[in-house]
Amino acid sequence: xTAQRGQGVFSPMPVSGIALGCxxxxxxxxxxxxxxDMRLMRQAGVDLVAVNIFGWAHLEPRPDEYDFAGLDQIxxxxxxxxxxxxxxxxxxxxxxxxxxxxxxxxxxxxxxTTRYPGGRQAWCPxxxxxxxxxLALVERVAQRYGRHPAVALWHVSNELGCxxxxxxxxxxxxxxxxxxxxxxxxxxxLNDSWGTSFWSQRYDDWSEVQPPRQALSARNPAQLLDFHxxxxxxxxxxxxxxxxVVRRHTDAPITTNFMVTAHIRNLDYWxxxxxxxxxxxxxxxxxxxxxxxxxxxxxxxxxxxxAGGQPWMLMEQSVGAVSWQPYNxxxxxxEMIRNSLTHVARGADAVCFFQWRASxxxxxxxxxxxxPHAGTDTESWxxxxxxxxxxxxxxEVAGTTVQTDVAMLFSWQSWWASEGEARxxxxxxxxxxxxxxxxxxxxxxxxxxxxxxxxxxGRYRLVIVPCLHLVSEHEAAAISAYVAAGGHVLVxxxxxxxxxxxxxxxxGYPGAFRELLGIVGEEFVPLPPGVRVGLDxxxxxxxxxxxxxxxxxxxxxxxxxxxxxGVPAVTRNAYGAGTAWYVATELEPAGLxxxxxxxxxxxxxxxxxxxxxxxxxxxxxxDGRRSYLFIVNHGSAEVRHPATGVELxxxxxxxxxxxxxxxxxxxxxxxSP
Numbered sequence: 001x002t003a004q005r006g007q008g009v010f011s012p013m014p015v016s017g018i019a020l021g022c023x024x025x026x027x028x029x030x031x032x033x034x035x036x037d038m039r040l041m042r043q044a045g046v047d048l049v050a051v052n053i054f055g056w057a058h059l060e061p062r063p064d065e066y067d068f069a070g071l072d073q074i075x076x077x078x079x080x081x082x083x084x085x086x087x088x089x090x091x092x093x094x095x096x097x098x099x100x101x102x103x104x105x106x107x108x109x110x111x112x113t114t115r116y117p118g119g120r121q122a123w124c125p126x127x128x129x130x131x132x133x134x135l136a137l138v139e140r141v142a143q144r145y146g147r148h149p150a151v152a153l154w155h156v157s158n159e160l161g162c163x164x165x166x167x168x169x170x171x172x173x174x175x176x177x178x179x180x181x182x183x184x185x186x187x188x189x190l191n192d193s194w195g196t197s198f199w200s201q202r203y204d205d206w207s208e209v210q211p212p213r214q215a216l217s218a219r220n221p222a223q224l225l226d227f228h229x230x231x232x233x234x235x236x237x238x239x240x241x242x243x244x245v246v247r248r249h250t251d252a253p254i255t256t257n258f259m260v261t262a263h264i265r266n267l268d269y270w271x272x273x274x275x276x277x278x279x280x281x282x283x284x285x286x287x288x289x290x291x292x293x294x295x296x297x298x299x300x301x302x303x304x305x306x307a308g309g310q311p312w313m314l315m316e317q318s319v320g321a322v323s324w325q326p327y328n329x330x331x332x333x334x335e336m337i338r339n340s341l342t343h344v345a346r347g348a349d350a351v352c353f354f355q356w357r358a359s360x361x362x363x364x365x366x367x368x369x370x371x372p373h374a375g376t377d378t379e380s381w382x383x384x385x386x387x388x389x390x391x392x393x394x395x396e397v398a399g400t401t402v403q404t405d406v407a408m409l410f411s412w413q414s415w416w417a418s419e420g421e422a423r424x425x426x427x428x429x430x431x432x433x434x435x436x437x438x439x440x441x442x443x444x445x446x447x448x449x450x451x452x453x454x455x456x457x458g459r460y461r462l463v464i465v466p467c468l469h470l471v472s473e474h475e476a477a478a479i480s481a482y483v484a485a486g487g488h489v490l491v492x493x494x495x496x497x498x499x500x501x502x503x504x505x506x507x508g509y510p511g512a513f514r515e516l517l518g519i520v521g522e523e524f525v526p527l528p529p530g531v532r533v534g535l536d537x538x539x540x541x542x543x544x545x546x547x548x549x550x551x552x553x554x555x556x557x558x559x560x561x562x563x564x565x566g567v568p569a570v571t572r573n574a575y576g577a578g579t580a581w582y583v584a585t586e587l588e589p590a591g592l593x594x595x596x597x598x599x600x601x602x603x604x605x606x607x608x609x610x611x612x613x614x615x616x617x618x619x620x621x622x623d624g625r626r627s628y629l630f631i632v633n634h635g636s637a638e639v640r641h642p643a644t645g646v647e648l649x650x651x652x653x654x655x656x657x658x659x660x661x662x663x664x665x666x667x668x669x670x671x672s673p
Contacts, residue, residue, distance in 0.1 A: 010310050011253035011277040013349045014048060014152035015084055017395030020388050021048035021352035022370055023316065026074050027058050028359055034074065037357065038081045040371060045388035048352065049078055050315070053088040053158050054120075056137060057095035066140055079150035086352075087151045089141055089242055091134040092158035093120040098133055105130040108169035111214045115164075119363070124167040125234045126175040131241065138245045146249025154254040155315075156242045159282060161235050162259060165266035166227070168211045172234075177206050179230045193501045194222040218422040222502045225470075228416040232267045240275060253277035257315040260303045262286045262295050262431065268412040269306050270452045279307035282316035282354075285339065287329050291439070293634055294614055296339060298438045300346035301402075302410055302450040309401050309449065311349035314340075319353055319380060320368035328366065333379070334663040337387045338632060341665040344391075345619040345630035346447075349398045351391060393648050394667060397628050400621040406441065406448040406605055407457060408464040409479075410434060411471075414453075417502050418469035418494060425526035427543055428494055433467035437492060439589065440596040445609025447619050457482040462603035464596075465513075468495040470502065476512035483516060484576025488603035490596065491517060492583045493544050509546060510582070517582045518553030518573030521546045525563050533562030533585070535569055539594075541585030545569070548584055556581075556595075570595060579603075610639070616660075627670040633660040643668040 013019060026034055041049070051074055052059070060066055078085055099106055099117050105127040107115045115122060123130045145151050184190040187203050196202045201220060203209055212219045212227050243254050255276040258269050261283050273279055281303040285292040303312050319336055321328040331339070340351045358369035372380050415430040441448050441464065448464065453475040457463050463482065468491070471479075476496060483489050496513035498504055505511025509521030525545045527533065532540040537557035545564050553573035559565050571582045581599055583592070600607070608629075609618030615635035621628045628648075631641045643658040646669045660666045 010279065010307060013278065013311060013313065013398065014086070014253065015350065017047075017398050018344060018391045019047040019350040019352075020045055020391050021050065021086065021350060022046060023050045023053060023353070023355040024074075025054065025355060025357075025359070026051070027055065027070065028361070029357065031073070033357075034077055037371075038077055038083075040376065041083055041356070042081055044370065044384055045392060046083060046356075048084045048086055048152065048350065049356070050086040050088060050155055050352070051075070051078070052090045052141065053155065054093055055088065055090035056093065059090055059141070060095065060137055062097060063101070068144060075145060075148060075150060079148070083150070084152040085148075085150045086153040086155050087141070087145055088155040089138045089157060089246065091137060091156075091242065094123055094130065094133070098130070099123075102129045104171070107164045107167040108172070110166065110168050110212070112168070119163070121163040123164060124169055124171055125164065125231070125238055126167060126169075126172040128171070131238060135241060135245055138242050142246045142249040146246070151250070151252055153278075154246050154250065154252055156239055156246070156254060156256040159257055159259055160239060161232070161266040162264065165235060166231050168213050173209075173211050175234060176211055176227065176230050177209050179233065180209060180226065181206060183226070194220055194226075195501075195503065196220070221417070221420045221422070224420060225413070225417050225502050229268065229413070232271065232412075235267065236272055236275065239272075243275075255280045255313075257282045258303070258306070260299045260306070262289055262299075265412060265415050265431075270412065270454070273306040273308075278313060279303060279310075280313040280315040283314065283343070284316075284318050284322050285331075287325055287327060289435075291614070293339075293342075294439055294442055295435065296342060297346060297442060297617060298435060298450065300343050300348065301408075301448060304347035304402060305410070305450040305452070307347065309347075311399060311401070312347055313350040313352065314343045314348045315352050316354040317343070317351070318368050319370055319372075319384065321366070323364050323367040332663075334383070336383055337390065338634060338663060338665055340387055341390070341630065341667075342617065342632050344394065344397070345402075345617065345621070345632060347402050347621070351387075390649055393651070396626075396648075396669070397621055397667070400623045400626065400628060402447065402449070403620045403622050403627075404447045404449055405459070405461040406446055406464070406600075407455065407460045407462070408434070408438060408441070408448045408450045408466065409453050409455075409468055410450050411453050411468060413500070414468050414470040417498060418467060420502075424494075424524045425544065427526070427529055428467070430467050430469070433492060433494070433586075436586070436589070436592060437464050437466040437490075437596070439614065440593045441600075442614040442617070443593055444597055444600060444611055445607035445618060446600060446605060447608060453479075457487065458485070460487065461605050462488045462490070462600060465489060465491040465495055467492055469497050470500065471496055471512050472500045473512060476516075479513070480516045480575070483578035483580050486577040488579050488581075488599060489516075490581045490583070490599045493546065493585065513580075513582075516573070516575055516580050517571065518551050518575070518580070519548050519568070519571055519582060520551055521548050521584075523547040527562070531562070533564075534560040535591070536560050537570070539588055539591035541569055541587055541591075543586035544584070546584045553582070610641070616641075629668045629670055631658065631660045631666045631668075633662055633664055636662045638662060643670065645670040
């Protein structure tokens, strides 16, 4: 297998078929447990095992003293048992001796206080000492195992930026200045981009520029935005430094695990994705959300977008409960399998878990695992075996891609900018609005690619643009050109407001989309929490309204009361050969679904799934020669879905309709027409 090197050309999966994998931490267990683990891994059909993720303190117990005896044994055991290895570089958390001897590697929070060891990722991304010591370890690991036949994939660090993405110490300040100098060239260019004429913030010399540490008032929003960008780029630079070392010793693909999931927004993965050999993601059900299963589907679609529509790897998920949410809920019977196959339906060709054996000690001792504390005479273990058997039956699906003609735009930079400190309403959350739009599509049975604003949109019938607050003139022009050429777009409120420097697009809201949408917004009129305003189309709006006037658009709904009676709330505009819709308020879910239904129909999009509450998901994967229909029933009643072909989970022929019991998944290899 020859790896393709980054820049958006992705390697094939390290294991053929639909792989089952896990994290393995043998250093937590006595050697006599290891051979039992090998036997159980073979029984479970484990294809790929990640090791040495947190291995630094074991491999280098003292400075420049290396001990590979334990890892050698594990690598050889896995190889003997024909299990492929996803080999970690071991750098994700430094050993205590490093921070003891070099406390300057420790990260500083925005309030100027130091964060200490005892957890994980206690290091500053801009620390030259940390980087030097980490790369020295990577060199040793890559040199030793780079040509080992069992190593099918390399895993750089672990969940980069999960805890330490933003560091505010002087090392970071110096690195931030270098980044800004490269971006803007001159201090004058920086002043112009940051709007430092406001509040007497003009800089005269680069040395005056600091990270946006905690202040007494609202901070410069452009500075905050650039610090997010810098922090993402700084960790990406670190990742690439590790890659360069590993690449000297191997041809195997190299990646790291993204965290495309709710509440984590530290890295701009659109800039990271071209630099990995294959896209891998960690995802855990988040029960802090209203609908954790819908967020799972969204995250899978976004991960597929990062992979350019190609197959991707689920690097981590949980068998049952996690240990880091306020209420760590167990999964019900069949839920783990259903979650896993939802990822597969939406493009994953590998399903991996944290972790193999549940820890007896440490911060994650209550985190579920493939082998639970209670051992293998458990329903949890039996469900793992059922999943393995099911994935084996789906091996032929590997390599196919999800089929859809709808896109949703998503931007981490817009997320950062839209949730700044001084904004019209602190109640408007970017991800909330994205999830609302996604939910409307899902409840209509429509699958969407979640893509970057810089994506070529030409192949899509419909594009949804939820709350895209930050958009460059180039990106806005491309969206307008797509519509002019016959495309359909739906834009929701607080979109098109600022450019890439967080500068307002002047002339009226929604700024960059004003001409496309055929409207001019004169003033934002946010609503207090709990206040609803009526619409003449029925239903209501909340959270947000705008004082709009029409230029070329038509009003499809207007407010009947509240601060703006008679003012348009939903508009439609013919633009070139296409159509652009705008929703200027937070419609209740049913109201938004009605608008999206009309837009979907006008665009000629044919939903695959049934309309409902989203509990039945239908997704198609194919490659032009073969086609597979996934029907995932999260609900409590049987569904009967149109399909003809061979159902792979049960190995049965279906003609015309496939019954899917509650909580089950069916996958039909469709007959060619």
